Amino acid sequence: MDKQQLSRRAFLKLAAASSSGIALAGVGPLRNIAAAQDTVELTFGRHWEAAFRPRQAEYDEGFMERHPDIKISITYNTWTDHNNVVPAWAAAGTLPDIVYVHGSRATPWAHEGIIIDIHDLAVADDEFNVDGMWEESLRLYRVNGRIHALPYDHGPIILGYNADMFDAAGLDYPDENWTMEDMASAAAALTDANMGVYGWDGNFSLGNSANGFFLGAWGATNMNDDETAMTMDTPEAREALSHWYNLIHEEGVAPTAAEAEAFPNQNVFRAGAAAMGHLATWDTPSMRAQASFNWDVAPAPMGADGTRATTSFGSGYGITPTSDKPDAAWRYLREYLSVDGMIFMWSLSGRGSPARPEGLEAWLTSDPAPPNGQYFLEAMFEYATTGHPYSSLASAQVSQILDRESNLLKLGEASVDQVIATIMEEGNAALDAVADDM
Amino acid sequence: MFRRFLRPISPSARREERIFYLFILPWVIGLVVFNAGPVLGMLGLSFTDWRISLDNLSFIGLENYAKLFDDPVFWVSVGNTLYIVVGRVVFGTAFALLLAILLNQKVPGIPFFRAVYYLPTVTAGVAVALVWIWIFNPRLGILNYFLKQIGIQGPPWIYSSTWVKPSLILMSLFQVGPNMIILLAGLQGVPKELYESAEIDGAGNWAKFRNVTLPMLSPVLFFVIIISVVGSFQNFTEIRVMTQGGPGESSNVLIWYLWENSFVFLQLGVAAAVAWIMFVILMALTGLQFRLGRRWVFYEV
Numbered sequence A: 001m002d003k004q005q006l007s008r009r010a011f012l013k014l015a016a017a018s019s020s021g022i023a024l025a026g027v028g029p030l031r032n033i034a035a036a037q038d039t040v041e042l043t044f045g046r047h048w049e050a051a052f053r054p055r056q057a058e059y060d061e062g063f064m065e066r067h068p069d070i071k072i073s074i075t076y077n078t079w080t081d082h083n084n085v086v087p088a089w090a091a092a093g094t095l096p097d098i099v100y101v102h103g104s105r106a107t108p109w110a111h112e113g114i115i116i117d118i119h120d121l122a123v124a125d126d127e128f129n130v131d132g133m134w135e136e137s138l139r140l141y142r143v144n145g146r147i148h149a150l151p152y153d154h155g156p157i158i159l160g161y162n163a164d165m166f167d168a169a170g171l172d173y174p175d176e177n178w179t180m181e182d183m184a185s186a187a188a189a190l191t192d193a194n195m196g197v198y199g200w201d202g203n204f205s206l207g208n209s210a211n212g213f214f215l216g217a218w219g220a221t222n223m224n225d226d227e228t229a230m231t232m233d234t235p236e237a238r239e240a241l242s243h244w245y246n247l248i249h250e251e252g253v254a255p256t257a258a259e260a261e262a263f264p265n266q267n268v269f270r271a272g273a274a275a276m277g278h279l280a281t282w283d284t285p286s287m288r289a290q291a292s293f294n295w296d297v298a299p300a301p302m303g304a305d306g307t308r309a310t311t312s313f314g315s316g317y318g319i320t321p322t323s324d325k326p327d328a329a330w331r332y333l334r335e336y337l338s339v340d341g342m343i344f345m346w347s348l349s350g351r352g353s354p355a356r357p358e359g360l361e362a363w364l365t366s367d368p369a370p371p372n373g374q375y376f377l378e379a380m381f382e383y384a385t386t387g388h389p390y391s392s393l394a395s396a397q398v399s400q401i402l403d404r405e406s407n408l409l410k411l412g413e414a415s416v417d418q419v420i421a422t423i424m425e426e427g428n429a430a431l432d433a434v435a436d437d438m
Numbered sequence B: 001m002f003r004r005f006l007r008p009i010s011p012s013a014r015r016e017e018r019i020f021y022l023f024i025l026p027w028v029i030g031l032v033v034f035n036a037g038p039v040l041g042m043l044g045l046s047f048t049d050w051r052i053s054l055d056n057l058s059f060i061g062l063e064n065y066a067k068l069f070d071d072p073v074f075w076v077s078v079g080n081t082l083y084i085v086v087g088r089v090v091f092g093t094a095f096a097l098l099l100a101i102l103l104n105q106k107v108p109g110i111p112f113f114r115a116v117y118y119l120p121t122v123t124a125g126v127a128v129a130l131v132w133i134w135i136f137n138p139r140l141g142i143l144n145y146f147l148k149q150i151g152i153q154g155p156p157w158i159y160s161s162t163w164v165k166p167s168l169i170l171m172s173l174f175q176v177g178p179n180m181i182i183l184l185a186g187l188q189g190v191p192k193e194l195y196e197s198a199e200i201d202g203a204g205n206w207a208k209f210r211n212v213t214l215p216m217l218s219p220v221l222f223f224v225i226i227i228s229v230v231g232s233f234q235n236f237t238e239i240r241v242m243t244q245g246g247p248g249e250s251s252n253v254l255i256w257y258l259w260e261n262s263f264v265f266l267q268l269g270v271a272a273a274v275a276w277i278m279f280v281i282l283m284a285l286t287g288l289q290f291r292l293g294r295r296w297v298f299y300e301v
Helices: A008-025 A028-038 A049-067 A079-092 A106-111 A119-124 A135-141 A163-169 A181-188 A209-216 A235-250 A282-292 A328-336 A341-345 A355-363 A373-380 A395-411 A416-437 B011-045 B063-070 B072-102 B111-121 B125-135 B142-149 B164-175 B179-188 B192-200 B205-233 B237-243 B254-264 B268-296
Strands: A038-048 A070-076 A098-102 A151-161 A199-202 A272-279 A297-298 A310-319 A384-386
Touching: A008 A079, A028 B205, A038 A079, A038 A328, A049 A070, A049 A341, A079 A098, A079 B254, A098 A106, A098 A328, A106 A310, A106 A395, A119 A395, A135 A151, A135 A310, A135 A384, A151 A163, A151 A209, A151 A341, A151 A373, A151 A416, A163 A181, A181 A199, A181 A235, A181 A272, A209 A235, A209 A310, A235 A395, A235 A416, A272 A282, A272 B011, A297 A373, A310 A328, A328 A341, A328 B164, A341 A355, A355 B111, A373 A384, A384 B063, A395 A416, A395 B254, B011 B268, B063 B125, B063 B268, B072 B164, B072 B205, B072 B254, B111 B179, B125 B142, B125 B237, B164 B237, B179 B205, B192 B205, B205 B268, B254 B268
Parallel strands: A038 A070, A038 A098, A199 A272, A310 A384
Antiparallel strands: A098 A310, A151 A272, A151 A297, A151 A310
């Protein structure tokens, strides 16, 4: 094989060409090389459904254009797995820089060191204006008075109804004067057992995202405000539970939990087989996409004495302790969770009502928002309160007990008295067990 | 010093011995690193207040175990586990044996049926569970549809505290493929002369099965029972996908209880204690089976 040698003349030619090439290219590429060396990669643990990921990608591309020194890398978990995957990441020491934090997880995750205290970052940043967020939404992320994560959405639970069914039955739509008794009467009138149509979807829940809707009109609560004791053994709570139990099992205007299994995602209302069900702002995109009927919303019905109450809840983002670039993480969050960021991500897309009131008007104009979407806003401003549990270290245990007992009530496998007795006994035991750790 | 009491080993035997150790080395390393190591690590961690971080662990002695024994849900999960394990092992083994006997017959199309019965085993567990959710659906499920055709109002299956455990056992019957294959291989290993001798002695089908097949198959059955017990304890996918331990706590088995303590309640020290209790129960049950096996397992000499 011939050995090719570089002659002195050829070498000089090559060197000259290279030098002029670099000179012609100017300093741009060199600066880019320097920038590339300084680029930090921000990693995320999120859970968006596939349909919403393009919106996230669009936002992130815009962010990276504005901040060329930050590169974004996302791991998507499923909604059902995210809350289990994050603790596993934490135990393995492989947490990303920023994680999605459901409102019910902020306290235990802060306590376990999965998310860091970002109070000073949030409060010191005047432009970010943390005070412009709903107090009810921020409440979820304050641990011992310090902010550990920031909300992106927060929405109340109000009444959804199938307008076509009301029209067919010649009934007036639910309105702000409706009481729980009005709802029960309409549910009875709209039920047609032979046709497999129910007046109410039977989706009863005592958990943190809906209990206010099912208990509040009677003046009942599932637990006290500081989450140190369950409060279900009151006449008001018993009356509320009896009301919903009777609608399912005595009057038959709603399916049992077993019967609801026949419908996709157990959502009888969305499937068009129930005239009414409770709805949150985060439910409206699925309603818009899947409901093949005209639907709208009304305020949460009042109790007999005119009490109107409901629950609000939401989710947010936090920075993890293993992040070695908390400054870059904060730069992302302060834009993402700003008014403009929220309007782009959640208001205009209609994915959920943003955690800042300034973004709500834009949400009302989005496609998924129902015609009377202002009732959501009214609930947020006037009567919704953040649903318990969320601030106790036993939140997960208490939630599990509340969900389990709600399900037994819906199945008809436990009476109202049994459900209350179990919640009081097991719930208080779980709260007592963590009392010293709080 | 013991070498002089041992028989001298020839160079070829020594080489064979070295090759033997070389071949089993990957498995031994895997066992130590991925099984024995974590098992022992879990034992240590079960005596700590481990939640998420391994930093600042405190030794709390038997507190996690005491907490478990005081928790009524733990005992419910122990009861549920034993119920499901006994059901799965008894009915599963009997069904696998029945299938193996049927598929051991000399009739046309047997390979097709063998493949069909083995198919659920090679299907992903989550997919199988999702299919069974629909099979068990009280209103739309095919099971209640067939029951309705013969005038029976079907139960709510997995949506009932009473029926959920029998439902899970029923479902497990369709996953007996591996046991069926093992038993089929055992059946085919029974010497034909034994059946011929029995026939000469005037034995009918039942007598041949009881006095020839079962004794000759007993070592294989013993193995199948051991692995079925272990497998039934570790049955997580169906619970996670189909019932999440419910309704109430009626399908909350130990493996689900362990998972909830780990990833929902973030009590990893408690979960480590549950893992060890499961390990001890399994070892005890296996030991018991070996002891009982002496009475019914027949080994050819």
